[in-house]
Amino acid sequence: MKAIFTKNRFEAFSDGIFAIIVTLLVLEIKVPHIKDPASPWELFIALFYLLPKFLSWIISFLTVCVIWVNHHRLMNVFRSIDHGIFWWNAILLLWVSFIPFPTALLGDYPGNQLAGILYALILSFMGFSFYFLRRHVSRHPGLLQPSADLEEFRKGTRLVLIFGPLLYLTGGALVFVHPYLAFVVFLTVTIYFIFPHATKDYEKE
Amino acid sequence: MKAIFTKNRFEAFSDGIFAIIVTLLVLEIKVPHIKDPASPWELFIALFYLLPKFLSWIISFLTVCVIWVNHHRLMNVFRSIDHGIFWWNAILLLWVSFIPFPTALLGDYPGNQLAGILYALILSFMGFSFYFLRRHVSRHPGLLQPSADLEEFRKGTRLVLIFGPLLYLTGGALVFVHPYLAFVVFLTVTIYFIFPHATKDYEKE
């Protein structure tokens, strides 16, 4: 089957979705209502109670940036886009575009274990989509750039399964120790991914 | 008449709209209000009642992706963009950009037959726009790429009328049997379109 998607428009479509999600996140933080509009102190207290929302917003913002980086690196080793890549990518974007909802949930109910679990679940679904997207390409090596190292790529695909879903799910399980641990875990995982050692190029030297 | 639209900017404009719609859909799912913020069980029940909203969101997400794929394939066979293509495309995007509304309606009133019918109507209006867009190009074959097969293209245009509006409208009519059938029908139609057999290239071999 020949390539039916122009890689350019496919990337623009994905990038557009990433850019919109990262920006929509802030819409979930609503201006608080206070009784005395001129009182800085009352506004300060009201903003202080929004702290979980600010935190969950920052975590999700950075998480979507990490996903974008991984997505970008993955696209770089693809030569062309077939139906399989398109639809696994669409499933991936489905979970990414859902992130504003668990983010808002975590911000509204920071002390509720289910909010942390749902957040972890959605991110692990996203991680699984990355895995299936990569597995599809592993099985159709003709989709890879000639410069890409297939063995490295397959090894990386197995690693994604561990570093993605497994990390998020074990992280999410920690909410049973204390619900607020969800914030610590998700922020740590994201910051860990920001540093370059955690990523690879899958290209032949 | 010469081409007055650069195909590049025209595609970027359309892609932007698709990417935004697909992402805005999640904004219609609001965080539920619960009495005891720390109760996972109460939150679970509240989320359970949002199930129709999650379902209608997934259906619309995948449907917009299918429309994007069809749009992308169609653009590939166009050589240049004239006023007719631009405005039929604008009408198409008008209906696509309206999808968040019937999606939210279906999610809020899953047991209401009118919600299913309106959803089917909007998608069939979208299908009709595809038909008129293609018919305009069929009548101005100079707008097609030299590699495109005009006879195939015209045959495909007639098929769009059957597979698009007709499928959605008969699907929508099933809500009179049971309102929840709307979800089954729209999800089935979308999944059917995801598999490659349902689409064609309209290019000479």
Add this chain to the structure above:
Amino acid sequence: MKAIFTKNRFEAFSDGIFAIIVTLLVLEIKVPHIKDPASPWELFIALFYLLPKFLSWIISFLTVCVIWVNHHRLMNVFRSIDHGIFWWNAILLLWVSFIPFPTALLGDYPGNQLAGILYALILSFMGFSFYFLRRHVSRHPGLLQPSADLEEFRKGTRLVLIFGPLLYLTGGALVFVHPYLAFVVFLTVTIYFIFPHATKDYEKE
């Protein structure tokens, strides 16, 4: 002064804004609340009362498309982007990005003359921005493509003043005859602009 903006990124920025505005418009149409969620008749009545919102949404969608077409044509005759073009364009986008507000106002208060007047005012401010953007380029002919006809361009600039703000303002004034005339006028003006005769290429034959 040399060109400091890459035309490509400048156009992408403008196109992004157009695509987002045209899509955000639908967010102003909220799902109505009905007492019996399963009653198609009650839902029908509720949707019927939303008619002014649907109408104002369609008018604004088509209007933004018309503005995009004009913007696209204008950009085509520019050779490079200087500070003047950037900031007149930013002012233009400011008014375009405001359109969702008067659109929602017109949809919520269709019988209120002020809603129609505000809509006409915003669109005429947008038209004035087009005029000043063009006037700036008329006075710096080096910003035009060598193929562009300066005399034609200047004539077109004066026409913009008449067909843009003047048309909208006289249209808006008709709400004093009857508030609902606003819908008729704005839809008519937009449809008039859709047909190609109303636009020109400003290029030497």
Add this chain to the structure above:
Amino acid sequence: MKAIFTKNRFEAFSDGIFAIIVTLLVLEIKVPHIKDPASPWELFIALFYLLPKFLSWIISFLTVCVIWVNHHRLMNVFRSIDHGIFWWNAILLLWVSFIPFPTALLGDYPGNQLAGILYALILSFMGFSFYFLRRHVSRHPGLLQPSADLEEFRKGTRLVLIFGPLLYLTGGALVFVHPYLAFVVFLTVTIYFIFPHATKDYEKE
């Protein structure tokens, strides 16, 4: 370390975010509720009370445009995008994407000093991100275009620290004199930046 980001997709991602933020701002202005829907006078009064929201919207719209111009100019002197640039840019976009919140706060509580201070704080965080982004590039001169003047660039980096955060923070401090001064200060700073003298090219003649 080799460049792992394609500058093109990186710019498209950033531009998308800028375009979305600038457009989302208007969503914070809600249609007012009035008792007599047909009364132009009552609507006029209701709109008059929205004046602080309109003002804060215009200020933020122009501010985001100024940031975009600075971002655009900065990107022009970069040769390639490394991890450092990507993540300092992500931090920059984090603060930019937060702007709708302090904008809405300022519009809702114009007489509250904390609203003005928070606005100034967020913009100065944004300014600091610009500074750190530039400092990172100053220390890795290989990331600059060969045509760029390193000495000029480093001098500009130090100036950013003064003209960005310092200007916003001293501006923000003026709310202690009178809260409404926030509007005057932020609008003045933005308009000051619009005029070309305030910016530089950092390129060798």
